[in-house]
Amino acid sequence: MNRKDFVTQLVPHCTGTPGQHGEAWAPVNIALAKYWGKRNAELNLPQNSSLSISLPELGTHTRLTLTEGADTVTLNGALAPEAFAQRLSRFLNLFRPDGLGFAVETTNTVPTAAGLASSASGFAALIKALDALFDWQLDYKTLSMLARIGSGSASRSLYDGFAVWHRGEKDDGTDSYAEGLPETWPDLRIGLVEVDTSQKPIGSTAGMQQTVNSCPLYTAWPTFAEQSVQTQLAAIRDHDMEKLGDSAEHNALTMHATMIATRPTILYWTPETVQAIHTVQQLRASGTPVWFTMDAGPNLKLLLPHTAAAAVQTSFPEVRILAPFATA
Numbered sequence: 001m002n003r004k005d006f007v008t009q010l011v012p013h014c015t016g017t018p019g020q021h022g023e024a025w026a027p028v029n030i031a032l033a034k035y036w037g038k039r040n041a042e043l044n045l046p047q048n049s050s051l052s053i054s055l056p057e058l059g060t061h062t063r064l065t066l067t068e069g070a071d072t073v074t075l076n077g078a079l080a081p082e083a084f085a086q087r088l089s090r091f092l093n094l095f096r097p098d099g100l101g102f103a104v105e106t107t108n109t110v111p112t113a114a115g116l117a118s119s120a121s122g123f124a125a126l127i128k129a130l131d132a133l134f135d136w137q138l139d140y141k142t143l144s145m146l147a148r149i150g151s152g153s154a155s156r157s158l159y160d161g162f163a164v165w166h167r168g169e170k171d172d173g174t175d176s177y178a179e180g181l182p183e184t185w186p187d188l189r190i191g192l193v194e195v196d197t198s199q200k201p202i203g204s205t206a207g208m209q210q211t212v213n214s215c216p217l218y219t220a221w222p223t224f225a226e227q228s229v230q231t232q233l234a235a236i237r238d239h240d241m242e243k244l245g246d247s248a249e250h251n252a253l254t255m256h257a258t259m260i261a262t263r264p265t266i267l268y269w270t271p272e273t274v275q276a277i278h279t280v281q282q283l284r285a286s287g288t289p290v291w292f293t294m295d296a297g298p299n300l301k302l303l304l305p306h307t308a309a310a311a312v313q314t315s316f317p318e319v320r321i322l323a324p325f326a327t328a
Helices: 003-010 082-092 118-134 140-150 152-156 204-214 218-238 241-260 271-285 306-315
Strands: 022-033 038-040 050-068 072-075 100-108 162-165 178-180 188-193 291-293 300-305 320-322
Touching (some): 022 241, 050 118, 050 188, 050 320, 118 140, 152 162, 162 218, 218 241, 271 291, 271 300, 271 306, 300 306, 306 320
Antiparallel strands (some): 022 050, 050 162, 162 178, 188 300
């Protein structure tokens, strides 16, 4: 099945009667149990399930309007880079009424393509804006599957708080979707350590395919990743910070190990990344409960209880500490 057929199956009348415009917001999400590798690249079906936490203060706002002629895409108030605009237009082709274009105005509150999940929030906001524009009134399970076509991890950015993206078993992709978890954790804090926010040298899609194709360690990854999800679900239920932090850190390092063992090697780390890792380890050795995770990029995300925030701030003066469940 190709992407167009998949979309038509979920949204048989996707061109409907459009409104004047559609707009939406979606948060970035930080993967605690990572998605790395596809079993079907056309439908963005993952090799393993994954688990994330969204950061409601950070994300993407997108506004869509139907226009005559070619698409126009602005990013943060300026004309978007060509590669960015082309990727959005290819996705919009799946929903485009005959002969019409889209005016896309999108704003990211995190750096684009720097390993800080901007594509996840971007495609989640885009599919929600399409839903509003065409008045589909789709449920979040369906929206999650549609967002997945644009960016796999976007399936999780439909939700606040914790979310699990189920791997699924079906070849048609109709059982691979994310759902939000009911658990909240008011004490949990996420710290963002941005050591390099420039565009990554290799994108996540290309990086994971290269890993699947050439890494001799990769065969162990899907089973390990599924175990990580189960460990983290138990930790979330029990509010066990040590279990959650240890699992997230181990999961991230294992994913990066598969990249390093890939040929040619994929290494997103910088010297500053390594120094930040050492700092986290030193903090923990001295009694501060803090752990790190990393996506496909050089930046660290820290997991800690609110009681550790002051110590972490001292060691990382530029860290941004967020409370995902502050109002829960």
